[in-house]
Amino acid sequence: MQNTSRRVLVVDDEPSICEGVESVLTRAGYEVKKAFSGEEAIVMNQQEEFDLILMDLIMPGMDGADTCAEIRRLRPKAKVVAISGSPAGSRVEKFIRSGGIEVFLYKPFGKEELLAGVDKALQDE
């Protein structure tokens, strides 16, 4: 378990996801912040830097891909895990992967999948 107080931002327009991710990751020793839209996530990134960003791809307003690109502009080394509502192998996924996001979490995922995904993304460091 990572107990070095890694800072994680979860971005999703579904509050229960943000809530669930926060709950699970906090218990696992992460410091978790929540954003409920792409715009909010950008503002938060302007203010501080996160070790990992969990990004929902489909959101009202700015979607995950655009938000991700904007954050990368601010913080070129930002690590992102995509939260996808589409099944594995979909076109959206292929497109996102080409933008440098390699770890995917497919909804609906549980605790185990979440922790495994986060670990994998941070290990790539």
Add this chain to the structure above:
Amino acid sequence: MPFGIEPWESDSDMRRLDTFSSASTSLQNTSGWLAFVRRSVSAFLRFVRGNDENGLHGCDALYRILADTSEDFIFLIDREDVVLHVNAFGARSLGMTRKHMIGKKRSELFRGKDSERQRDALVEVMTTGLSMWREEPVAFPSGERVLDTRLVPVRSNDEVVAVLGISRDTTEKKNIADAVRENEQRYRMIFNAANDAMFLHDQEGAGIVDANEKAGEMFGYAVEELKSLSVQDLSWGEEPYSLTEALSFMKSARNDGPRTFEWLCRGKDGRSFWSEVHLKRILLGDRSFILAIVRDISERKKTQDQLHLYSENLERMVEERTRELDKARAELFMSSKLAAMGRLGAGIAHQLNSPLCGSLLIVDSLLETCASDGPAEERLSMLRQTIGGMRDVIDCMLALAMVGKDGSVSRDDVDINAVVRRIVGFQSLECHKRGIRIEAVYARSLPTVFAVVGEFDQVFLNLTNNALEAMGEGGVLSVESLCDGDWIQVNIKDTGEGISGEDLEKIFEPFYTTKRKQRGLGLGLSLVRETVERHGGAVSVTSSPGQGTLFAIRIPARGAHGST
């Protein structure tokens, strides 16, 4: 002494004849004439018996009677061309008297070409001693007549001394005969020139009295042959083209007037052909006949048949096309319905995925915090299971959404086990609700099938839907996947009402449904079969009422049995 033309051998005989002739011409009334005949015949008989010298007179008298009552021209001319004798009819027809003629030279009585011809003939008979028959026109005061003349030599001591001539006026007869011949020729010409076959039947009907050339040509017989045949030989022979019907038509033509009808004929070579027959009663002389005019209409009939066939074909083609169109329309409707359902399903799946994901994460984190083995943990586990079921439903909806999405059809290696699991998961909530138990056995591993993603989801969704429909409440849904060499087999069995043999033949037909009207188009199983067969597989069904139904799907693995 023989009786005939020989008795006149001497001049005395001739004289005797003359005496008798004056006696006979004086007879004016019939009774007197009959008495004279009677006397003469008895005198003749006495003479023949040889007991009366005067019998000879009787003989002469009889000759006179015969000669003068005859309407033939009888004359006797000797070698000097002198008329020795002429009968009353002959003299009268020349406008002369016998007295005036007898003893005269023939050449003085007849002149011109007629006379020369007569002379030549007489000379020939006298020279050759042979009889002669001739028919020739002769000029009479009343006009030209045709005489049929027989010239017979009269001998005395083997020498021809005279020529006996008997002429009959055949002018009328000849005219009639000529007219008849001409008529006959004209009739025959028309008869034979006709382009229709013509038969003349006797009153009784079936026999052929006459037939024209066209009849011979049409039926393949010589005209003479036809005359020995009957209608039966020229008809197809089977009802309603047999002798019985033919006779009935003829009877009707005889009694009720002309008849026209179609008839199946048979030629000499056994070939059959269609004809139109016109029957009419006609009178020839005082005899009644049936005239049959037969026209070959096989060409017309063929054209008619062809037309009929064409129109039937056309109807059938229109029907087929209509059915195809109906099917295509229904398929289009179905696929657009599926596409719409798919889009809706995908939308719902996306919408539900996020809260489901949140719920799952929250349940997971709560499970971590609560005391293990407590009632809270048990309930949270149950909640987690329920969320798992919901996830299956969403997976299934997403898979189905792949079908019919315009332009997004993608083919891939499909794991049938995964598909079946997904569908079973999808149906498990419904089964749970209805009290249906699911028994699922999966093959440890299955080869893949190359298919449009989601197509087989549709197949197994349809089959499990049908199974659930058949069972209603309660029962067992058995699902089994197995690997049989290169074949993948999936059995789906229910314990429902079963299908009767009659319905069993039709269940794969499009639009065939036993479900209530609102419950389906009847396309489910036809789509199942279409999909499976397109992948080189087969669907079989085993069922009987009350025994449940087993559907077995066999699909060749990728690369096997001609599959792609």
